[in-house]
Amino acid sequence: MIAIGCDHGGYEIKTAVISYLKEKQIEYIDFGTDSTDSVDFPLYAYRVASAVSRGECERGILCCGTGIGVSIAANKVKGIRAAVCADAYCAEMTRRHNDANILCMGGRVIDSDTAVKLAEIFLKTPFSGGRHEKRIEMITAIENDDLTL
Numbered sequence: 001m002i003a004i005g006c007d008h009g010g011y012e013i014k015t016a017v018i019s020y021l022k023e024k025q026i027e028y029i030d031f032g033t034d035s036t037d038s039v040d041f042p043l044y045a046y047r048v049a050s051a052v053s054r055g056e057c058e059r060g061i062l063c064c065g066t067g068i069g070v071s072i073a074a075n076k077v078k079g080i081r082a083a084v085c086a087d088a089y090c091a092e093m094t095r096r097h098n099d100a101n102i103l104c105m106g107g108r109v110i111d112s113d114t115a116v117k118l119a120e121i122f123l124k125t126p127f128s129g130g131r132h133e134k135r136i137e138m139i140t141a142i143e144n145d146d147l148t149l
């Protein structure tokens with residue numbers, strides 16, 4: 001199950017990604033917003049991040065104007081590794097190396113075709129594990145204020 005959400009700045013690319021998910025019969029929960037009317041992105045970021053953090057959804061996709069605001073908000077939630085991506089290389093590497101669980105994109109930065117392509121890469125690419133495991137553990141330790149300096 002994929003959690004997806006956006007603010008007004010990300011509404012158009014979120015709509016394109018949802019069309020892709022429907023076409024591929026990938027199950028998703030849309031946490032809003034439902035139009036281009038102005039809203040506050042932290043609410044939607046929190047809804048998606050909470051669903052991923054609780055394990056109700058395996059991964060999340062968040063869209064705002066730049067992708068940055070939703071990523072900052074989502075990364076405040078325990079267990080979330082949200083990555084802003086604007087190109088295919090980063091979308092792939094943030095799965096392989098960072099085990100990112102939320103992809104953040106900007107509707108004022110990339111077009112809908114690019115957003116769909118990045119979502120596809122993000123959903124298909126596995127975590128590489130190996131030497132990257134320890135680094136993920138260190139990030140989790142920071143979250144728990146437990147990383148040895």
Ligand code: RB5
Pocket residue numbers: 007008009010041064065066067068069070
């Ligand atoms: C909304 O205007 C805009 O600030 C928001 O979509 C996002 O880009 C914030 O980071």
